[in-house]
Amino acid sequence: MSEPRAMPLVPLLGVAALAAVPFAGLGNYHLHLLINILIWGFIYTAWSIMGRFGMVSLGHGAFLGVGAYVVTLLWNTAGLTPWIGIPIALVLAMILALVIGYPCFRFRIVGHYFALVTLALGEVVRLTIVALRDRTGGSLGMTVEGVAGGTSLLALQFGERGTFFYVALAAWLFGLWVWRIVDRSMLRYALEAASEDEDASASIGVNVTRAKLAITMLSAAMTALGGALYAQYQLYINPETVSGIGISLQIVFAVIAGGMYVQLGPTVGAVITLLLAETLRVTVGHDVHGLDGTIYGLLLVLFIIYMPQGISGYAVATWKRRRTGPPQAPTPRAVAAR
């Protein structure tokens, strides 16, 4: 993010304002919305960390599923605390990313093909969860065993929404921080070069396979962490809601709507999609199933056709134009330039 130097105060104030939210006397409902926005904002950020370099994964549900199910299974069946379960899940997600990513990047599987391979991966994880129904409850999903009293630091369960809000906030800030680190690293330049032209960047010394693997494993681990947090918050998980093609596509589309080339873009995507769903639910009610999805789908099509860099990308480009005349930095490329 090329923020002007004079502005470190704004993000600080923003974080302070957010941290004060639980004291603002919000009802449980609004707090719930905010927590959801933060958790999904984190997951979407995790996706964008690789998605912005043209690696469009349609299978992040796989990592989400690993995060949610491994932690919950370890807790429910072995009584292992999520504090140990989460690192195990992250390592597993990274191994999964390595196993699928290495051959993909080694053999130059890009674009459509990469998207479809990851889509298969998402389905493999979802179907494996369903098939292991003796342990996972299959399509019925499973409940995270609650602790007495509802709150336990060891079990990473917090009966008070206000407490969980800080957990989600921390995760979200962590996601933004990782984004920033990547954004300022050599890795970013290597990956941008690779997404433009793999051969050319390899010829000037970029280890394309290694760079892509690094970012994919990072993204996978963060997504798994998001899945684990989601499970700890909802205390109920289901193969459809944490894995498979449906949720994988939802991740991609929310990010596209929000914009994946700007640090806060994925979060904007989370805000938009959740607010849209909630507004429609409140105004039209529960009875009209599918209305939110219909409008959502329509908006997505319009976004990809008319605003492929998403709302935030569009806003930033407009703002830059207004401030400095013609943009000096190349405007964000369309999704996954080749």
Add this chain to the structure above:
Amino acid sequence: MFDIFLLEAVINGVLLGGVLALLALGLNLVFGVIDVVWICYAELVMVGMYTIWWLFVHYGVPLPIAIAAAIALVSLCGVALHQLVIRPVLGTPPINQLLVTGGVLFFMQAAATLAFGVEFRNLGLRMPIVEVSDMFFSFARILAFGTALVGVLVLWLFLTRTYLGTAIRAISQDREIMPLMGVDPRKIYLTTSAIGGGMAGVAASLLALQYDVHPAIGLSFGPITFMICVLGGLGNMAGGFIAAFVFAQFISVGGFYFQIEWGYVLAFAFFIVMMFVKPQGLFSR
């Protein structure tokens, strides 16, 4: 050791392969010619299934007419999809084209929920079960298998024996030269979309005979259809046809030894492995 249940599973796999091959046919044609993956392809099939159900159950329209209407409607949907959604993004990076049809997927799935609710609907037909020396086969599947064979044949004849078919093949081979030769790519793309949609309609009519239709049905058929097309080599119709049978054997025999989900897991895992061995598809030249 001869195991009659295994044989039954294998033959059922072959029949399932017919259904999958039929599903993959239209998608493969569209990809081969327009170079766009319709992620919402299975949702077009769903539209066809709902049309048949709606006409047949609510208006008592005879089944053959309902099927013809469904094929026509889905074909129109294919044209509309191309005209309204694909054309504006044809010049942009390919992944955008894939994602924009993903938006259509969401739209159609939700619109179906809006219009028909989440209930499972079926035609209320009981298709006969065919019994051959202690093995049981679904008649609907045999029908689908036969239709798939006929469909491949007709499509092949169309592509090789007619002027339009030749133009379609030519444009898929060289997008730059053919317009100079006097072929209007826009017309070809529209025709291809119509045929691709029509194939989805044909698949829909055969699926409607054996499966309940519900808004999420596309998600259960969609992924496997893409896998088949990729495995066969996107755009390679003969390859897709064979890949459909390979996949179906994994599902059917895998399902026989373990559970049906494991059959699918095996099939998808096989797909992932094959992508590394032969990224351009099983039957790449």
